[in-house]
Amino acid sequence: MSPDADVIDIHPARRQRVLMLSWEYPPVLVGGLGRHVHALSVALAAAGHEVTVVTRHSEGAPLEEYADGVRIVRAAEDPVTFPLATSSLLAWTMAFNHTLTRAALRATEAGTYDVIHAHDWLVAHTAMTLREHLDIPLVSTIHATEAGRHQGWLPEEMNRTIHGVEHWLSNASARVIVCSGYMREQVATLFDVPAGQVDVVPNGVDDRAWRARPGAVTAARARFAGDGPLVGYAGRLVYEKGVQHLVHAVPYLRDRHPGLRVVIAGDGPYRGELEEETHRLGLGQTVRFAGFLDSTRLPALLGATDATVVPSLYEPFGMVALEAAAAGAPLAVARTGGLAEIVEPGVTGVTFPHSDPGALGEAVDQLLGDEVFARRVARRARAMVGRHYGWTTIAARTAGTYATVGREHGPTQARRAAARLGGARQKITIPEGNLLAVGGAVR
Numbered sequence: 357m358s359p360d361a362d363v364i365d366i367h368p369a370r371r372q373r374v375l376m377l378s379w380e381y382p383p384v385l386v387g388g389l390g391r392h393v394h395a396l397s398v399a400l401a402a403a404g405h406e407v408t409v410v411t412r413h414s415e416g417a418p419l420e421e422y423a424d425g426v427r428i429v430r431a432a433e434d435p436v437t438f439p440l441a442t443s444s445l446l447a448w449t450m451a452f453n454h455t456l457t458r459a460a461l462r463a464t465e466a467g468t469y470d471v472i473h474a475h476d477w478l479v480a481h482t483a484m485t486l487r488e489h490l491d492i493p494l495v496s497t498i499h500a501t502e503a504g505r506h507q508g509w510l511p512e513e514m515n516r517t518i519h520g521v522e523h524w525l526s527n528a529s530a531r532v533i534v535c536s537g538y539m540r541e542q543v544a545t546l547f548d549v550p551a552g553q554v555d556v557v558p559n560g561v562d563d564r565a566w567r568a569r570p571g572a573v574t575a576a577r578a579r580f581a582g583d584g585p586l587v588g589y590a591g592r593l594v595y596e597k598g599v600q601h602l603v604h605a606v607p608y609l610r611d612r613h614p615g616l617r618v619v620i621a622g623d624g625p626y627r628g629e630l631e632e633e634t635h636r637l638g639l640g641q642t643v644r645f646a647g648f649l650d651s652t653r654l655p656a657l658l659g660a661t662d663a664t665v666v667p668s669l670y671e672p673f674g675m676v677a678l679e680a681a682a683a684g685a686p687l688a689v690a691r692t693g694g695l696a697e698i699v700e701p702g703v704t705g706v707t708f709p710h711s712d713p714g715a716l717g718e719a720v721d722q723l724l725g726d727e728v729f730a731r732r733v734a735r736r737a738r739a740m741v742g743r744h745y746g747w748t749t750i751a752a753r754t755a756g757t758y759a760t761v762g763r764e765h766g767p768t769q770a771r772r773a774a775a776r777l778g779g780a781r782q783k784i785t786i787p788e789g790n791l792l793a794v795g796g797a798v799r
Contacts, residue, residue, distance in 0.1 A: 372758045373406045375460065375469040375486070377479040379452065381411035381428065387592075388675050389499055392559055393475055394424075399560070399751035401425030408469070410460040410482075412452065431459035446514055453481040460486055471495055471758045477502075477518055480525040487528065493761040496529040498522065498543055500672045504693075505596060507670065523547045530761040533754065535559050535673040536694030542672075555757045558694075559673050560750035563741050565651070566682035572656035580644065580657065584615025585724045588661035588685065590654060591676050593624030598667035598690060598710060603630060605717035606639050613724050621646045621657060658683035662730065663723040669710050671695050678745055681705075681737035686730040688719045704737040 376397055380390035397407045402425060413419065413430035420429050434455055460482055474483035474496045487494040502518040503510060510516045526532050526547040532554045534540050544551045568576075580586060587609070591597050599620060610616045620630070620643065627645065634643045649657060658664055664685035666677050673694035677687055687705030689695045699705040706722050708715040723730040 370759070371404050371406060372400075372471060372755055372762075373467070373469045374400060374408070374758065375463065375472045375492070376407060376409040376475070377456065377460065377472065377483055377486075378409060378411050378475045379456075379478040381409055383417055384412050384414045388559075389475060392499070395560060395562065395747050396751060396754060397426045398424040399747035400755065403748070403751050403755065405751075405755060408463050410456060410463055412456070427463075429459050429463040431455040444514075446517060449478055450481070453479065456482040457485050461489070464490060470762055473497070473754075473758075474525065474529075475499065477521040477525055480521050483525065484528060493530040493765040494528060495531050495533060495757055495761055496525050497533040498526060498539065499535065501539075501542055501546060503546055504542060504670050504672065507596070519546075529553075530764060531555055531757055533557050533757055536697050538693045538697065539672045555753075555760075557750060557753045557757065558745060559675050559678070560747040561675070561678040561682055561741055561745050562747060563682035563738070563745075566655045566658070566679050568656035568659045568683060573659040576653070576656040577660040580617060580619045580646070580660065582615045582617045584613050584617065585662040586660060587616065587618045587720060587724075588621065588658060588664045588680075589619070589667070590621045590649070590658060590664070590680065591666075593620070593622050593627040593630060595626055596668065596670045597624075597626075598669045599626070599630055600633065601667045601711060601713045601716055602665050603633055603637070603639070603643065604713035605720065606642055607637060608714070608717040609720055609724070610639075610642055612721055616642060616724075618643045619646050619657065619661075620644070621649045621654060623648045655679075655683045658685045661685045662727075663688050663720050665716065665720060666690060666695060667710065667716055668692060668695065674698050677705075678741050681734070682741045684734055684738055686723045686734040687737055688716070688723060690716075699737070703733065704740050705733050 376393060378389065378393040380386050382390060382394050384390060393409065397409050401407045408427040408429060410429045413432050417430060419432060432455060434451065456479060469492055472483055472486050472492050472494045474480065474494065476499050483494055483496065486492065501522055502515055506515060510519055526543060526549050532543055532549055534543055534554055534556055535558050537556055540551060540554045540556050543549055543554055577586060589599060589602055593599060606618055631645060634640060658680045664680040664687055666674060666689040668690050669692065671693040674689065677689050677695055677698050681687055687699055689699045689705060689707055690710035691707040692710045699707055701707045706719045708719040
């Protein structure tokens with residue numbers, strides 16, 4: 357991150373009234389998006405902004421509440437459309453947006469807002485309706501792209517449709533927020549959005565939450581490590597996370613480091629194939645699949661590792677790298693996407709080209725073979741997280757985007773009003789033969 361990124365006003369002049377849209381928010385947590393929106397909303401509220409989050413309802417949760425300074429409005433499921441008689445994600449999304457829109461309009465009855473902030477394509481239709489109905493500027497955060505997830509290949513109609521919605525949302529937004537310079541280039545290229553309308557605001561991390569107690573770290577090491585070094589991975593088990601390349605690098609590392617243990621924390625649809633490949637390579641005594649570890653156990657595991665590997669093929673940002681750094685783990689990350697912007701080789705970790713098990717093995721070997729070097733880069737990485745990625749800083753930069761769209765919205769409103777007035781003055785002539793097509797009848 358450029359040092360200039362730190363020169364920001366963390367006390368904006370005017371309080372922003374924010375209407376946040378997200379398909380997940382605690383207690384509904386499917387991936388990292390819900391945690392991000394929650395932490396950002398709480399940090400914005402702590403800075404004095406008025407934040408309302410409109411999100412999906414879950415059983416047992418109140419339809420409306422205040423928590424951590426944030427007003428939360430949850431969209432109740434429609435009894436007829438839920439559950440849908442189809443497994444289509446797109447059908448579910450459309451039905452969800454109907455309920456989300458009604459909940460958001462209900463939320464606006466209590467007061468006005470300065471900005472709508474939509475997170476990803478799943479809330480796009482609600483965001484568009486609110487923008488047009490309320491004439492409030494729209495900011496969208498594109499956390500990842502469908503094209504990026506599939507390495508530029510959109511294999512099915514659903515994938516192409518999602519890509520189209522992302523394009524629509526990005527172009528309809530006054531400004532787009534992305535988490536890295538890599539993502540700014542991707543959004544500008546894929547969706548034809550001028551780079552000047554795309555703001556880079558990195559994801560944040562609560563570094564204190566990832567610092568496990570020494571006793572917990574010792575217990576994790578006793579549970580997962582053997583007589584040699586411990587290498588870790590944490591994240592979803594899907595192809596684009598590149599865990600298969602870590603598995604293929606293990607024979608090389610095991611030969612160089614007797615007693616090596618590798619622990620893979622996480623779950624996902626690719627787990628079965630990874631386990632089969634592990635057994636095929638005869639690594640059953642070396643590699644352990646720990647499954648999903650919650651927020652109390654994962655920091656201890658990461659802190660216990662001699663190296664944590666992030667081997668992603670596609671990574672818009674690389675949140676797990678920040679979390680592992682905050683936990684005190686030496687980092688070995690793929691030189692791709694946002695990861696390349698987080699880790700400086702030889703300073704805050706080591707890097708390697710993605711999809712290259714040999715290079716991955718050599719990078720990890722560099723950490724395992726030189727404990728002094730590994731601990732030095734780990735200390736620098738932990739300090740870097742605290743300086744650049746705290747939620748107070750991230751919230752201030754996000755509020756800066758809100759302030760920008762607020763200043764720009766006045767001139768935009770004037771242009772829209774002029775266009776509406778000009779249109780109203782035009783005489784519309786409809787050929788007589790087409791009258792039945794207008795409104796269905798003429799009297």
